[in-house]
Amino acid sequence: MGKGERQTVKVGAWCAAAVLMAATAAHAAGASDNVVKIGVLTDMSGVSADNSGRGSVVAAELAIADFAKDKKVLGQPIELISADHQGKTDIGANLAREWFDTKQVDMITDLTFSNVALAVQKIADDKGKLALVTGAGSAAITNEQCNKSTVHWMYDTYALATGTARALSAQGLKSWYFISADYAFGAALEKDARAIVQANGGQVLGSVKHPVGTSDMSSYLLQAQNSKAQVIGLANSGADTLNTVKQAREFGLGTGANKQVFTPLLALLTEVHGMGLPNAQGMYITTGFYWDQDAQTRAFSKRYFDRMKKMPTMMQAAVYSAVLHYLRAVQAAGTDEAQAVMARMKATEVNDAVVRKGRIRDDGRLVHDMMLVQVKTPTESKGEWDLYKIQQTIPGDQAFQPLAQSRCPLIKK
Numbered sequence: 235m236g237k238g239e240r241q242t243v244k245v246g247a248w249c250a251a252a253v254l255m256a257a258t259a260a261h262a263a264g265a266s267d268n269v270v271k272i273g274v275l276t277d278m279s280g281v282s283a284d285n286s287g288r289g290s291v292v293a294a295e296l297a298i299a300d301f302a303k304d305k306k307v308l309g310q311p312i313e314l315i316s317a318d319h320q321g322k323t324d325i326g327a328n329l330a331r332e333w334f335d336t337k338q339v340d341m342i343t344d345l346t347f348s349n350v351a352l353a354v355q356k357i358a359d360d361k362g363k364l365a366l367v368t369g370a371g372s373a374a375i376t377n378e379q380c381n382k383s384t385v386h387w388m389y390d391t392y393a394l395a396t397g398t399a400r401a402l403s404a405q406g407l408k409s410w411y412f413i414s415a416d417y418a419f420g421a422a423l424e425k426d427a428r429a430i431v432q433a434n435g436g437q438v439l440g441s442v443k444h445p446v447g448t449s450d451m452s453s454y455l456l457q458a459q460n461s462k463a464q465v466i467g468l469a470n471s472g473a474d475t476l477n478t479v480k481q482a483r484e485f486g487l488g489t490g491a492n493k494q495v496f497t498p499l500l501a502l503l504t505e506v507h508g509m510g511l512p513n514a515q516g517m518y519i520t521t522g523f524y525w526d527q528d529a530q531t532r533a534f535s536k537r538y539f540d541r542m543k544k545m546p547t548m549m550q551a552a553v554y555s556a557v558l559h560y561l562r563a564v565q566a567a568g569t570d571e572a573q574a575v576m577a578r579m580k581a582t583e584v585n586d587a588v589v590r591k592g593r594i595r596d597d598g599r600l601v602h603d604m605m606l607v608q609v610k611t612p613t614e615s616k617g618e619w620d621l622y623k624i625q626q627t628i629p630g631d632q633a634f635q636p637l638a639q640s641r642c643p644l645i646k647k
Contacts, residue, residue: 265310265570267338272298272557275329275354276344276369278318281447281472282549284504286346286369289550291316292541294343296534297557307564315339319350321446326350327357334361340570341366343387343556346549348372348418352379359383364572366560368552371471371500372422373635376599380642383572384598385579388522388552388589391419392635394499395427397520397606397628402465403434407495411463412441413454413478415470423469423499439463446474451481459487459494468498476505483513502547506621511612514621520633522604523551523588524622534587545619555588592630597642604633 274294276286291314298305298312305312315337319326326345333339334357342358345351346369358365359381367375368387371394375386399410410431414420420443428438439461442454455478458466466487468478475498487496497517498505503525506514525535525545534554538546546554563578564570584592584600592602607622615621637645 264308264568265564266340268310269313269338270307270310270561270564270570271313271315271337271339272560273330273333273337273339273342274314274316274344274553275319275326275333275342275350276316277321277346277472278316280321280347281474282321282346282369283472284508285472285502285547286344286549286553289538289542289544289546290344290346290369290553292538293546293550293554294557296537296541297554298561301558301561307561308568308570312561319345319347321347321350323349323353327353330354330357331361334358334363340364340572341560343367343560344369344549344553346370348375348422351375352418355379355381355384358572362572364560364576366556368556369549371419373426374418374422376595376597377635377641380597380640380644382598382644383576385556385576385594385600386598387556387600388548389500389520389604390599390634391423391426391499393522393604393628393633394423394520395430396633397604398497398499398518399427399430399436399467400434401518401606401625402495402497403431403436407464408434408436409463410436410438410465410467411458411461412438412467412469413451413458414441414443414468415446415474416443417446419471420469424467427467427469427499444470444474446470448474449477451478452485454478455482455485455487459485463494465495465497468496469500470498471500472502472505475501476508479505479509479513479517502549503545503619503621504547506609507544507619511610511615511621514609515611517609518625519607519609519622520604520628521548521607521622522602523548524605524607524624525551525619526622527605527624530587551588555584555586555592558586559584595637597637597640597645599634601630601634603630604628 341364343366348370351370
């Protein structure tokens with residue numbers, strides 16, 4: 235971190251403290267509507283349903299239970315509602331407006347899919363509410379589209395691209411071809427990965443876009459194979475990633491005489507599990523959470539497993555962390571008024587079973603350590619969910635875009 239960035243962080247911390255004192259003094263009226271209500275707006279039926287969906291709701295329930303056994307804050311009940319946005323911007327936006335206007339919802343989280351998250355974060359800001367984005371990845375959430383009411387919790391396209399692309403570049407793999415999902419997240423992930431590849435002396439030989447939810451990836455894989463690129467990077471997610479990897483192995487990509495390295499820039503634990511180790515073995519993945527990282531992650535994940543019969547993904551674990559930190563901030567602020575709570579969230583380090591020593595910057599980006607992992611071989615794995623080898627920890631200030639490069643209008647240059 236350079237001198238200029240240290241000064242920026244100090245100024246940001248001072249401003250956050252000032253806002254915190256002012257906001258807490260102005261809003262000490264307790265919970266509005268005599269309830270603190272949290273909404274999990276997620277993908278219950280689409281390509282990311284296993285990554286978020288019902289599991290995100292369970293993660294939120296665990297956070298509420300851990301915050302208070304009686305499920306109360308400021309002496310008032312904590313309520314949780316959930317819905318399926320179906321991956322559609324209009325459905326997600328309409329649900330968010332209804333929740334904020336008529337359902338007394340104070341904060342919405344998850345927001346799988348960047349198109350939904352970008353729409354809902356604006357609505358939250360307009361309505362004087364909060365959006366804690368745990369399921370979407372577009373870096374625009376804390377860049378061009380940042381606002382005072384949104385926190386981007388676990389990961390973004392910059393962090394994903396940085397970890398994986400740098401690791402492969404260090405191995406001498408310099409030429410890339412991208413297979414990208416044709417929506418906001420896919421475009422952002424490819425863009426950020428391209429920048430990292432080129433910054434490390436590599437080149438991008440081409441790319442192809444596919445519709446979300448397509449079942450036949452053969453034509454896209456053939457184009458990638460014919461490119462002769464050393465690395466085929468997947469800028470998609472969920473079932474799309476799972477299907478692409480499975481079909482790639484059927485094509486023989488990444489095996490035998492074909493030395494092309496096949497790597498998803500986002501792959502969640504449930505997807506790797508679905509691919510099977512014979513298909514996924516050896517792949518490098520950047521993640522913010524792994525259930526078997528340490529004693530704390532294992533204890534949390536066991537409780538989750540008891541409910542869901544599977545281990546939590548990075549997205550689902552992020553919901554737990556976001557909801558718990560939010561409730562702690564409400565308690566500390568003495569109110570559920572959005573900006574008083576946001577000020578308290580930014581002034582308080584994020585520490586729980588999922589995120590350690592995290593800090594929320596003025597652009598709304600939660601900065602914390604990420605991990606580069608490699609998928610185990612079938613012989614290395616000791617159990618059904620024993621899927622990753624942790625190769626390195628990526629410090630937060632290296633994993634995420636430096637604040638000095640931020641395009642967020644809230645950041646003064």
